[in-house]
Amino acid sequence: MNPLALDLNEQLTQSNPVILDMLSDLGKHMFYPKGILSQSAEAKSTKYNATIGMATDDSGKLYSQTIFDLYQHLDPEEIFPYAPPQGIEELRGLWEEKILQENTDLTQKQISRPIVTNALTHGLSLLADLFVNSGDTVLLPKQNWGNYKLIFNTRHGAELQTYSIFDEDNHYTTDGFVSALENYNNDKVILLLNYPNNPTGYTPTASEVEEISKAIKNLADRGTKVIAIIDDAYFGLFYEDVYTQSIFSALTQIESPNILPVRLDGATKEFFAWGLRVGFITFGIKDEMTKAVLEAKVKGLIRSNISSGPMPSQSAVKYVLQPEHREQFEKDIQKHIDTLKERYEVTKSVVYDEKYKDDWKTYDFNSGYFMAIQVNGVNAETLRKHLIEKYSIGTIALNDTDIRVAFSCIEKDDIPHVFDSIAKGIEDLKA
Ligand SMILES: Cc1ncc(COP(=O)(O)O)c(C=O)c1O
Structure with missing residues (x-):
């Protein structure tokens, strides 16, 4: 049992x-983990709060004006009635169109109609309900979102096995994934694939996706039943020449009865609408x-x-996807993606500077909200606390x-100062 659960039970x-x-x-x-949310709470009053999975600038959250305005345009019928458990039908259809437009290798026949969830966490939990028995193996990268553990391990008793997605120089590699799958011997596995990756901000290139797909096909051909959960929370936030369809699209092309690709995506990060709680589950299967x-x-x-799920949130996402509103909405969103891309460029130009080479080694990053560094000679948790106290x-x-x-929460002009301060913090602690 987790020590935090033991402690709660003792109380x-x-x-x-x-x-x-x-x-x-x-x-x-059950327990409440000392993960990102509690570290975020401790950083609440810092001047440069690079902890949170939202996107902000000096005036507040980056949001879409079209979504904000629409609450005056919705009909009471779009707010007050119950939504069906599977979500508003028109929204499901509009989201399906969006998936097909953005994933050009997919056809309508190859996918199920998206089911609406109370955002991605709910989708993950539903998939765990549907597929995970106690003792089942969930294979995921060492660098992963902490909530997976609570959902799959604490709730469902799955065994989490990790592999590295970075080599000794912190460059992305599929070697760890390929060898984890080559050495896998059970008849069932749940794979969690999350790109752009939280916490490192990496998305594989087209050739890396081919290697991933090949390894999955080989495992399935050996008889293992593979449930491939593709967590696309940060889909669309790509800043380099990467594979810009979902890996779901690539896996759905593989002809194998032993592979079930399932996609989780949603408005949370893609539409800069974290609190709306609208996500989708889509299965990559042909059979009706x-x-x-x-x-x-x-x-x-x-x-x-x-x-x-909540009707007003679903109606909001439906509204912005309707042809008459979509163009304006996409402009809102593109503005924010451009802002994040500019911050990404500045971050990239700063973190690889020679002057920091003794302070940290950067994990490859090219997408999403975050980047991660491996710090030299100091403990990361000690550094985190020191950075709050001394540098805000x-x-x-x-x-x-x-x-x-999280460069999603740091203004472009502040990024050099933030990394300079992290370097100073490391030097303080080493002294
Ligand atoms: C990788 C990943 N998956 C899922 C989620 C959860 O998304 P939602 O807020 O839609 O539940 C997050 C949120 O931070 C995330 O980083």
Whole structure:
């Protein structure tokens, strides 16, 4: 059991042992992790808060004016009734069109109609409900989003096995993935693929995606049933020549009965609408009966869990995808993507400077909200606290050596100062 859960249970033993007895096994195992949210809370009053998974500038959140305005345009019928468990039908159709436009290798026949979720976390949890038994293996990169552990391991008792996606020089490599799959011997595996990657901001190139696909095909050909969950939270935030379709698109092209690609995407980061809580689950399957069965099962899971998602949020996403609003909306969003790209360029020009070569080694990055560095000679958590106290800079300590910096939340002109201060912080601690 996680030490934090043990600690909570111990407190309950003292304050109310009867309630501890009442808890289910899951209730006993549950805890609130000291992950990104608590590190973010500690950095709340910093001047340069590079901890959070949102995008901001000096005046506040980067959001779409079209979404903000629309609440005056929605009809009461688009706000107050229950949405169906699978989501508003028109929204499902519009999102499907969007998927097909952005993933040109996909055809409508190859995918199920997207089911609306209460954003991506809910989608992950539903897929865990649907596919994960206690003891099943989830294979994921060492560099991953911390919430996967809570969802797949704490909630469902899956065994998480990690592989590295970076070599000793912190360059991206598919070697770790390929060898993890070559050495895999069970009859079922759940793969979690998340690119642009949180926390490192890396997206593979087209040839790297080919290597990933080939390794998955080989594993499936050896008889392992592969559920490939593609977490596309940061889809579209690409700043270099990478594979700009979803990996879901590549995996759906593989002819194998043993591979089930499932895509999770949504408005959260793509539409700069974190609090709306609108996401989608799409299966990469052709067979109509299988599509209908999986949809019925996911609907049942939603019905028995949140009953249905919020109507106003779904109506908002539907509104901006409608042809008459889409052009203006895409302009809003492109402006923010351009802002992030400019910050990415500045970050790239700063972090590889020779003067920092003794301070950190940068993980390859080319997309998304974040980048990560491996710091030299100091503990990442000690550095994180020191940066808050002495330099008013909030970062995320990922482990003993790595720090995540969200350039999505740092104005372009402040980026050089932030990295200069991180270097100073490292030198302070070494002295
Ligand atoms: C990789 C990844 N997946 C999923 C999510 C969750 O997204 P949502 O807010 O839509 O639940 C996040 C949020 O930070 C994320 O970084």
